[in-house]
Amino acid sequence: MVKVGVVGATGYAGEEVIKILVNHKDARITELQAVIDKEELFSSIFPAFKGKVDIVCKKPNPPEMAKNVDLVFLGLPHKVSMELAPVFLKAGKTVIDLSADYRLAPDVYKVWYGIDHKDKENLPKAVYGLPELYYDQIKKAKLIANPGCYPTSVILGIAPMLKEKAINIDYIIADSKSGVTGAGRKPDLALSFSEVNENLKAYKVNEHQHKPEMNKILSEVAGKTIDIIFTPHLIPMNRGILSTIYLRLNKKLDTRAALEIYKNFYKGKPFVRISDEGKLPQIRDIVGTNYCDIGLKVTGDTLIVVSCIDNLKKGAAGQAVQNMNIICGFDETEGLL
Amino acid sequence: MVKVGVVGATGYAGEEVIKILVNHKDARITELQAVIDKEELFSSIFPAFKGKVDIVCKKPNPPEMAKNVDLVFLGLPHKVSMELAPVFLKAGKTVIDLSADYRLAPDVYKVWYGIDHKDKENLPKAVYGLPELYYDQIKKAKLIANPGCYPTSVILGIAPMLKEKAINIDYIIADSKSGVTGAGRKPDLALSFSEVNENLKAYKVNEHQHKPEMNKILSEVAGKTIDIIFTPHLIPMNRGILSTIYLRLNKKLDTRAALEIYKNFYKGKPFVRISDEGKLPQIRDIVGTNYCDIGLKVTGDTLIVVSCIDNLKKGAAGQAVQNMNIICGFDETEGLL
Amino acid sequence: MVKVGVVGATGYAGEEVIKILVNHKDARITELQAVIDKEELFSSIFPAFKGKVDIVCKKPNPPEMAKNVDLVFLGLPHKVSMELAPVFLKAGKTVIDLSADYRLAPDVYKVWYGIDHKDKENLPKAVYGLPELYYDQIKKAKLIANPGCYPTSVILGIAPMLKEKAINIDYIIADSKSGVTGAGRKPDLALSFSEVNENLKAYKVNEHQHKPEMNKILSEVAGKTIDIIFTPHLIPMNRGILSTIYLRLNKKLDTRAALEIYKNFYKGKPFVRISDEGKLPQIRDIVGTNYCDIGLKVTGDTLIVVSCIDNLKKGAAGQAVQNMNIICGFDETEGLL
């Protein structure tokens, strides 16, 4: 039984981690912390947890939390995580960080986040927590950089073709559509109901901070430098990311052959499901689950990939727990089915 | 041609006033002001107004605006309006205030808004801008207290029965459901998409600040003190208020007879429409319009009234322009059909 | 281990029963039937069940299903259930019927559903499956009339006050707001996205077919004939019912005292939660759960009750499984937490 703490317990990702752990047979939540006005029962802040998580949510105090946990989930804004993680690591605890702070090399981090990285000691030891690609490293990790939501959907949608060397790596387009929880729980006019509802927009076109993360991992997979074109869109729904990816084939492949490649690549991976030929996944198939569903269609020399995840599950909290399961030697799917 | 200014031009109500005035043949917008970071073209802030409202939106400066307008709409939070209105009134300008600042007696105001009223000089002169009840006073007004959205839908739904003395005034229940724009344009976690969407809640049950406003006007209509029960609910939609009102009849009336009373009461009122027997209005019938649609059903000695308005039109900006039309001697419906 | 069949497996309620049973440790789905074009894997129709429910969904054939189940859930339209249930009952199987067919006396049924009841033999033996009121009868039942969604939320919100004889039974108002899944999965223009979204309406005002069901049960609880006023509304959200109930107190009670009555009444009932004083439940607290959350507010001699359920869980499938658990002697909450 692993003792678990969550910092940032009141954010969407933190809340979701807690929701998963409530039903996890090998983990027990012992500590919750968040930036809140007053310390009170977590179930008082979120009545849905009444009778399930009746422990006090405290204000952030990492040294205090470190005394009573084996492993900690950090559901914090970037720039904040890298200030807290070292405290836990120094105390010998395992850290699964859901922010972007440990996903990029320090120079790239500075370019995209505008400040110097504050934990250069631990940064090189961080493992990118995408189990479908980095399972062996995750097994031994003390610090997990849990992937971003967009990168999870895009990388899983492209990786098999890169491994197969079957596509032109110079022209990869990912057109992603995300629900609103992807932006976090915060007061923000741009995220208010009346602004988002009955609206739709592209934003940060090819300038989103998740782009360098995709480039880094895809380049590792390909063994060559990749720079994709990435357009995120905000959709009036709570949860889910659907990425439509356009790849140019450099081999003759039909849809069936492409599906075969994906099925082989993800054989034995419990959370990636490949759609049958002629079918494509949609958000309702995966919402509330930790699955990444992928469908394919070849037309001429173009492969169109549709990749769907729940941004709070496989795109954040679910994947974080999947990482915990691997690190702790639990069944990879425990709490996630 | 009346020269019009709008303070609070970037709020939902202010924006809606401007949208209406663009097509108004007797009014011209000459000045726009709002609390903004930098002064720029209004059409730059709201691209939808490109080619239509290409004048600069300035920071609030009432004395400056007063030089160049005949009439001003104040689309401001309560407590702010009563600080600005006197400037315009002193300069001889007509003021249509969309906040709650001029709707209540000073003692009641203090109870509900927590501070002393700051403009006791003008407060007694304010006319409640509900044309279906106060047309003659509005005609001569220099200061309009434009009604709240909930009160407009509830008062119009009850007034005919009060006049008819056909109901028990001791037990009036108004169960109102409102879209989210009713709460104004502001960063507020409780109004964020992910909190409102797929959710529904009652709030401020019988404690909403619009309740004393309803009580005051309904009491004036009845000639007796009325204290209603009022429960507002927040609905995941942008616009519209539907109030379901439960009245106990003290006379024998069927639905047809009740409809007759309402039709007579609102005869000649261009913006109230009474549904045919067997039909009830819904939000889609009135959204985007200045109509208040009212349907009735008698069951036993209970009269159920369904009253629908667009909270930004008849519940705010549309009614404000209707008031302007009456004051200025324009066709009451100009710009509103 | 009980062997379970579901007829109407592709409707919202049927699908939800299956979703719950997937994680139920004492029940195993052995048969699925539905009105479908061709028989295929259930997980082929609903990809979300891939790897979880990979059995074939067949066309309706009760005698065939009866051979291989101990208990059957009927997620069918009314008028259809009463034609199929007898087949299972005759074969000695337990039937939990989610339609309205076994909830009303035959004469009342005829009035509201327009046809003679077709199974007058079994109708008198049916037990109303609201465990908070009929636990002992449910324990011994072979045929459960699973409650409607509106009645569940309304009856649970009123019953404690009736038992306490603390309210005027002649004037009970229930103003209910429901998400769209409450209407079932079917092609219907009135339920299409563009008609429901950004809309809101009252419908079947005091004429909804769930009204006689409420009247029947409330009258049983009160020991006197009750005829409530009931207005349902359609809300643009997928799931959830919030009922705002207005009761006139005939005793002096404040909110705290009223809460005490409700807490006592529901003591030991695992799926009813009473909100703390000053708080009211909202849909997001209960969506996806089998809870009925109830909050209270006394104002003068009026008690306002807010009662929330997930219409597909406590309002249909969850309650159905709760009934199965009681009948089969399982933990009442198995599969439902």
Added chain:
Amino acid sequence: MVKVGVVGATGYAGEEVIKILVNHKDARITELQAVIDKEELFSSIFPAFKGKVDIVCKKPNPPEMAKNVDLVFLGLPHKVSMELAPVFLKAGKTVIDLSADYRLAPDVYKVWYGIDHKDKENLPKAVYGLPELYYDQIKKAKLIANPGCYPTSVILGIAPMLKEKAINIDYIIADSKSGVTGAGRKPDLALSFSEVNENLKAYKVNEHQHKPEMNKILSEVAGKTIDIIFTPHLIPMNRGILSTIYLRLNKKLDTRAALEIYKNFYKGKPFVRISDEGKLPQIRDIVGTNYCDIGLKVTGDTLIVVSCIDNLKKGAAGQAVQNMNIICGFDETEGLL
């Protein structure tokens, strides 16, 4: 004053044509027809039109309608329009057809719609009603093939670059996102609220029937055969299409230079607005208007175009009225601002 009839008056496009014509100073609606159960006042079917369109909506009878109109809008499903249009044309009336029936060559029509074209006499005379490209032909047309919603947004987003010969015509990707009214008003499970809300999907990937229409017009503009890649997506909102288009530049161009090309191309076109550098249009900028807003961003040798329209206005009814204005010699923008 032109006398206008609408066949298919109760569909979304027909209703929208009527809504526009109500405020049109040079047109008068004289006849309405639709497939309905009983003939009644249009304002009885749609209460929002009370006092505005109080004429009877009749069942389809083209010869009867032809007697009393100068021009007719056909808001009908494809395959139906081509049966009715000849009646009006023979009677010397002008026809603006909003279906797909007159947009394709007969052989292509057969491939995509599965049947032989039934009006090969008039088909060659039909003019594609996209005024920004075919203004001079529209002026003289008797039969307008009003463009589809997706094609309008995509073609307007690509045409300037084709004219400029600045892009690689072999690899054009259009990723379009549409609101639900685009699918028409009809009972259809796939369009029901509970299926569409909180969901998102790609559909008919590169197989949508609007693709040959885009290919035909884009090929005419380019003077060469073009075959684009087109993925439509269904978004949980009522109205609006946003197309994100990916073009490969074959010349060195930055965003500013690209914007210059678009501004020149659309100079004098009242309904196309080009966003300033650094800004991109969103649905809320154009919803309810006849504008097509286009924004651009160059990154490397890729030009990303974001093109937004209201699918019922510029994508259907608005454009249809724009065509009527041009044909009749009215101001092109009459009724549309």
